[in-house]
Amino acid sequence: MATQDPFLSVRHFVAVAQSGSFTTAALALGLTGSALSKSIVRLEARLGVKLLHRTTRRVSLTLEGEAYLASCLQATRVLEEAESSFSSGQRNPSGRVRIDLPAAFGRRHVLPLLLDLASRHPQLDLSVTFNERKVDLIQANIDLVVRIGALEDQADLVARRLGEQKLVICGAPSYLALRGVPLTPDELSRHDCIIDWRSGYRHRWLLNNGAGQTEAYDIQVRHEMGDGEAVRAAALAGLGLVQVPTWLVSEQLASGALIPVLIDQSGGEMPINVIWARSQHMQLKLRVVVDALLLAAQESGSGFRADGK
Structure with a gap:
């Protein structure tokens, strides 16, 4: 039987x-x-x-x-x-990879890598979304996420560091003329500050304390925006100060549209990681994407370096 x-x-x-x-x-x-x-x-x-x-x-x-x-x-x-993978000699990745990226950084620095990867692997399909918030990979049916900032220790997730981004605090000349230039980190609590949703409930910014360490300082949140580009737009409109990665505002800083403040204390860094769910067998399609991101992150001008290049 x-x-x-x-x-x-x-x-x-x-x-x-x-x-x-x-x-x-x-x-x-x-x-x-x-x-x-x-x-x-x-x-x-x-x-x-x-x-x-x-x-x-x-x-x-x-x-x-x-x-x-x-x-x-x-x-x-x-x-x-x-x-x-067995039928193709484990050389040709195929299938759909669902990837969630931070909006501004993802569009500028990660999406071009993914599009190039898809063009080189005709059987590789991409589903790319953009989101600044924490995502439950299993519940949301997401294969990989790229996130900026400190990570929580979760045993069911694997994270590989891609790089880091350097932060700068800045504001429009019109705002600084009206409210003054903060001269110490403690003065940030008396200024209107603009954050993105990734900042969560702890409204603090990172600054160097002069002893080679980074500390978090309380800020007065006035406006919350959905992503980095919206935060930049609010700063350019003179609505307050922002702490953003240097790559996001390099052109505005060069033109004088935004003015850096607390230059000696500014320059905190935030890690950039690619994250996926832990499993005994990592699918070939995921391995190809992760390897491509890790390789690209090592190259000069990739956007994963703290100097913002």
Whole structure:
């Protein structure tokens, strides 16, 4: 007597979940509706959870069903990638890579690398989004993220450092003429400051304390913007001071449209990392992207260096 495939009911569940219909899934699988229904019931009994809501008109996923479907699809992608890598001699990456980047930095310094990579690997598909906030990679179905700033220690994530960016505090001449130039870090608490969403709930800026160490100083937040380019625009409009990477405002500093302040104390640095979920098998398509970012970050003019070049 042949042993039944333990994952047969899993494939049945995925077919029903994706089609939203027992009838449609049964036809696609070559099963009767009764046999398919019994297979799903056995799977639910084995897992000890209810995966589907069934009515006479429609089928929908429970919360547990949504989580299980996401896990099933992720496992399927891993298997497909493994088979593809073996069949192609493990040289040709294929499949879709979902990447989330910080908006301004990502568009300027990372996206060109990804587009070049895609042009060199015709079977590599990209889904690129831009976001300044923390992302749950598994929940959001994201393969890789690039983030700027200190990282939390999370055992289920892997991070590789790409570089760092140097920060400068600056404001428009119109703002400085109205509110004055801060001469000490403590005076920042009396100025209107503009931040991006990545700053979170702790409204502080990083400055050198003169002893070779970086300290965080409290600031008075006036405006919050969605990304670095919006922060720069607000500063140019004379709405307050900003602390931004030098690469973002190099042209404005050179032209005098923005004036640096606290020059001796400014110059804090923030790390840039590429992050992905830890697993025993790193898919070839992810490895190719990570390796390309690490290689590019070592090159002069890559944008991953603290000098902003």
